[in-house]
Amino acid sequence: MTAIIFEIYRYNPEKDTEGYYKKYAVEVLTGTTISQVLRKIKDKADGTLTFRQGCGCAICGTCAVRINGRPMLACKTKIIDILPDLEGAALEREEIRIEPLSNSKIIKDLVVDEKHFWDNVKKAMPWLIEEQKIDMEQKHIDDMKGSQDCINCHACSSACDSVEYDDSFLGPEAFVTLHRFAKDPRDGAKIQRLMLANDNNLWNCVRTYTCIDNCPKDIRPADKITELHEMGIDQGLGGKPQRHAKHFISGLKSKGKLDELMMPIKTLRMEVLGFVPDTIKMVSKGKMPPLFGKKIVDHKEVWNLIQLAEDQKEKNKEKTS
């Protein structure tokens, strides 16, 4: 057993005006989990320490906390995951910081109010609508693979920059739920779900990829969000962000490069007028994209690849229908 220091976030709304960190020395082995550490502190040092615990085997998604700044399941995370060199000499100086999840109101110590996360999952309608009776095949299961493994631990949404800034953004967790049902061949409300995703700011995902690195089930939520983008476009959903994304393909088709000059006009249309002051500032500093950009060398190859990808898409559509 080796004693290491745990710095735990403490906050009791009944007596504290703000949160603070308290240090506890706990004896651990390499395989001791963070849940076990919290239990030890509660049992032997401070019975008022409040945290969530559930199944203890990474299935219920209850115990997510921030460990050294990153959301993780306390029951799944062992000391060796945080300190690979537990027997190392520098260990006396090592500290592990445990805090509640971000992007949420703290109720007490490590317990946060999860209501908004669950409200968003409910908005994603996690049930089959107008269910069609079909024989499920392995390829159908593969399509939903990943998103149906979500345990709603909120780790992804708690680490998401878009969630932090934008209350109307459903969040990676809820979009993963939405993806699971939009991909289910028995569901009869695919378009309705994709429109719902659009209305709940699917396109405000800023691609920080924190959700990919922090998912304890390796679901890669940002990739599920990308699939929803593509499914929506395939269904003919359009708007400013869709025009923006499509403009990249126009550039590839014509020159092989993004046409920076036309991008604001093609994306924003009349709203581009709001960007006139920005443009003047940039142009005054010489930051004017070229009027007539050159084609890349071997551009024909790119043009052909676009045609081939379009053919593939058509074939896939025919197969699905």
Added chain:
Amino acid sequence: MKYLFYPGCNAEQVEKEALIATEKVCERLGIELEYAADFSCCGATHVDKVDSFLNLLINARNMIKAEKKHLPIMTICNTCYIVLKRVQKELEDETIRSKVNTELSKVGLKYYGTAKILHFIDVIHEYGIENLKAEVHEPLMQKVAPFYGCHYLRPEKDTGQEELEAEQKVDDIIEAVGAELVNYERESSCCGFHVTMANPELCAKMNGKNLLSAKAEEAELLVTPCTLCHTVMDGQQHRAEKAVGEKIQLPVLHLPQIIGLAMGMSEKELGINRHVVPFKRVMSYDDTTDHDAYEESTAPEYDNPEGSTED
């Protein structure tokens, strides 16, 4: 040392000073660059939203060009870097690679997966931090805050390096040029670039909070290894100011520019005059600042552990 230089659409058309500074710094360090004239746009995490298969095809093609030349790719745009890295990772799957190669064969191409994808940061580390220090003739004696940019850091599963390790590589360069490194809360956050057209308000809010966070730690300038972060943080700083209701005026430099300055190149040579927020070089630390007192006041407090448990 020779690399295939893939600056990305933004550096070729808007942030040209980043391209110029990179070329000048590399030339001075003896790092040979060959311009990747046949590379297409990487799709910048937008093409896959429209057609994920096309995203694989065009980036496989880009990597094939490097494979044929037996040269590692060097980018100065974090998004170009991560898009290539992610496609390379995806094409490790035999089934996907075979599907991609079937289409590529129709235009006479074949993807092997041998391309090495590097960022300018990695290239400087290959050159060697100690070797770089030896080239520093005019140390940048200013408080410099890094803004790493998401796509050099994440997903770790695709970059193949831990986020902290990637951040440290940028910090090492900042310190190597003689600057005082300023770390701050939002240094690894998102700049908002990828929603700057679709949702400029969201982008401005993010940008404002990041810049204020660096300013709160008394940063004199911010440096980023990503041309896209620079577009937002410098070019749209006035929008950020409006969003947070505060004047910020924090100069933002490209990473190669601070290396160039430390090697004795002029601001004009490095295209710093093209920035929207003006940068003023300080040639020595302000002697009126009591640095010892500053360090003392910010030293973390360490109490003896409480509530020790025994088993």
